[in-house]
Amino acid sequence: MHAEKISEIVAHFIGLFGAATDEARMRSNYLDGARPREADPSLSQDEVSSPAFASNLQLKDYDPGVDYRSVSYDINYGDPRHFDGVFEETLKKLAEIASRDLSAPHFGANVYLPGEKEEELEVFQGPGSVISHVAQANMLIDDDHLNMTGDQPELRDTSFVTHRLMEFSEKADASTPFSSYDRVDTQEGLRAIADDIHEYIQAARESGATTMESGEPQIIVLPDNQIDGVSTYTYVNGQLVEEAPSIDDFMPDRGIATPPAEPGKSDVPVEQDGGSGNSLDVAAGANVLVNVVEITETAIISPVTAVMGNYHQIDAISQFYVYSDRDEIASVFNHDDSATTVANNIAIFERSTYVDGKPDTAEPAAETIFPTAWRVSVIEGDVSFVNWIEQYHFISDNDTMTVTTTGSEATVLTGGNAAVNLASFLGIGMQYDLIIVGGDILDMNVISQIALLYDNDWVRAEDGAPGATVQSGNNLIWNLASIHNVGANDRFEAMPDYVVQTQKAIEDRDAAMPSGLSHDGNFEGYIGLNVLYITGNLYDVNIIKQVSILGDSDDVTQAVSNILEHNQGADIKIDTGSNAVVNIAQITDYDSFGQTTYLAGQLYSDAILIQGGLVEHDTSQPQPNSDHLANEVIAFLGEDEPLGGSEDAVINAGHDLSWTLAQPADVMQTVVA
Known part of the structure; x- marks a missing residue:
């Protein structure tokens, strides 16, 4: 009852207030704004x-019902307002609205009121940096000693092979300026590498590019104007060719070292007639x-970029x-000289444009559609997408x-070793319609490949030994590098003013999208735009280093069998x-998914190719292994007490796989130092 009485009082008051308001409105309409006249x-x-x-x-009796319903009001458009002293401001605002010939705003309209904040642009967090450093190394020493006659095998000092490979490595490092870079994890380090390569290319451009006219391997330098454009350029040992050769056509036959094939299925027993043979x-x-190594880097997917x-x-x-590959073969043997060592440096520069693969079957719209809304993501500072991969082989x-x-x-x-390093990276970034970079963009792809082989062999025969067929060559050295850029070089255009206004609007958190941006021809057909703004620099870097070193110096002696009939x-x-020494590296870098990159600064495009090779004719001769140990080895062995005569040491590593996780701290040690 008490609540009903209160409700009745409130309703009665509101009814009186409404009646007074209506009376005032009627009086205003009747007098048309004139002052009240005195009574006649x-x-x-x-x-x-x-x-x-x-x-x-x-x-009629009193009815407490309330017929008045107020209009809705969105509280998100304003903070608590204080109307004291703002009557004049309200009149000015209403006068401005009236001058624009607009209808008077009602209470629920989204109009600016004194003391109310304007709508602010809501920004989202953009993707972070992705930096990967990968190092793969294999080290194997497989120096075998075998004597099938039953005598004690004569040991041979093979340290000269390591010394020769050290010399080869020094010559290769001097001819490959990009192999000396160490992994860095700072933007300053990346810029230092880029500046160093830029200076090297400028010096090569000023000195002029060399060509390989004689066909012999030598160092060549090709400036970027020879490997520019939207097409594919393939160089094999410095010569421009139409198509790159296939490694399958050059891979040597490994003979008995070839992995056995899967036996075919048979419904009947399989037999082999005849003896084993001699x-x-x-x-x-x-x-x-x-x-x-294979790298596919998209970083950030966008058809339009503004730098x-x-x-x-x-x-x-x-x-x-x-x-x-200098061999000494006894004259009694039949030496197969048909298969020699093949060494190829193959470089592929490819540039293309992105094609989505969808057929253009859509009918033209009756009315052109342009975006009317946008979603903005912001990254404060620099963004880095770095892939640094190093691979090493050292096999003895x-x-x-x-x-x-x-x-x-x-x-x-005694050979037949196989060492494989495999690395594959697929980077798929976020997709945006427009990317604005407040600083610079560094787009760098570098591949360095070194292949070293020492295959000097000695094949001897004792007096009375039967003849044999000897093959000491048939080696393959294969360096294949490919850089594929997606995005034409002619996509760069001058920076329009509305992109600068867009950057300022994002920094000021202005929710209104600039009209120039909404009418850009690149965004025709878009309903809304997904925009990414990077306040700093963008680093898109892919660096690959590959080093393969093989020492295969064999000394084989054919002895006479003790049994003559054998x-x-x-x-x-x-x-x-x-032997096969193979380095393969491929980088696919998506620079742009469209045809437009707005640029406010300068465009620097540097491209260089260095291919070279040396064929050594080393005359070092193998020496018997000395029985004397080096002083360092003696000192090392002297640290441990010798085992007593009654102490046995049994090592069973048949099920111990921990060795697979072991790696030396410096894999290459002094070979590539």
Whole structure:
């Protein structure tokens, strides 16, 4: 009851307030804004009404119902307002609205009121930096000693192979200026590398590019004007070719080191007729070293990019090989000279435009559509997308053996090592319609490849030894580097004013999208725009370093069999070569997904290719291994007490796989130092 009484009082008050308001409104409409007139003195208040006057008004009981409903008001458009002293400002605002010939605002309209804040642009957090450093290294020492005659094998000092490879490495480093860079994790370090490469390219451009006219491997430098444009350029040992060769056409036959194929299915028993035969097959080489890297970098996907600073693009490839394949084969053997060592430096520069692959079957719209809204993401500071991958191989396979026939089929495999480093990176970034970079863009792709091979072999025969077929070459050195940029070089345009206004609007958090941006032809058909604003610099860097080093110096002696009949009709094959040293690197860099890049600063485009190779004819001769140990080795061994005669040491590593996780601190040690 108490609540109903209060409700009745409130309703009664509101009803009186509404009646007073209506009375004031009626008076205003009747007087049309004029001042109230005084009562006519000729009319007497006591005048008697006419007898014909009649009133059909009927009195009704009091009804407390409320017929008034106020309009809605969005509180998000304003803070608590204080109207004291702002009456004049309100009149001025209403006068401005009236001068624009607009209808008077009602209470619920989204209009500015004194003391109320304007709508602020809501920004979102953009993607962060992605930096990956990968180092892969393989080190293997497989120096075997074998004597099939039963005598104690004579040890051979193979340290000269390591010394020669050290010299090869020094020559390769001097010819590949980009192989000396160390991994960096700062923007300053990346800029220092870019500046160093830029200076090197400028010096090469001023000195002039060299060509490979004689066909012999040598160092060449090609400026960017020869590898520019939207097309594909393929260079093989300095020569421009139409198509890159395939490694499958040059891969050496590894003989008995080839992995066995899967046996075919058969419904009947499989038999082999005949005996095993009298043969000897020796493979002291057949090593395979492979480095493979593939990087696909999209960083940030956008059809339109605006750069307020400079745009610096660098594409650099350096390839170098050094090998020595000088063999000494006894005259009694049949030496196969048809297969020699093949060394190829292959570089591919490709530039194309992005095609989404969707057929253009849409009918033209009756009315052109442009965006009317936008969503803005902001990254404060610099953004880096860096992929730094290094791969190393050091394989030593210097075998010393004395072989002979046994009267049956015998195979000797002391080589056949396979070392593989594989790295693949697929970077898929966020997709935006427009990217604005407040600073500079550094787009750098660098590939450095070095391949070293020492394959000097000695194949001897004792007096009376049967003849044999010897193959000491058939090696392959393969450096393949490819840089594929997506985005034409002619996409750069001058910075329009409305992009600068867009940057200022984002910094000021102005929610209104500039009209020039909304009518850009690149955004025709868009309903809204997804915009990314980077206040600092953008770094898009891909650097690959590959080094493969193989020492395969073999010393094979063919001995006479103790049993004379074992030498009759024997089929003997000796292979000390058939090695493959392979470096393959590919970078696919999506610079732009459209046809437009607005640039306010300068455009710097640097591209260089360095290809070279050296063929050494080392005359070093193998020496017997000395029985004397170095002083350092003696000092090292002297630290431990010798085991007693009754102490046994048993090592069983059959199920111990911990060695697979072990890596030396400095894989290359002094080889590439």
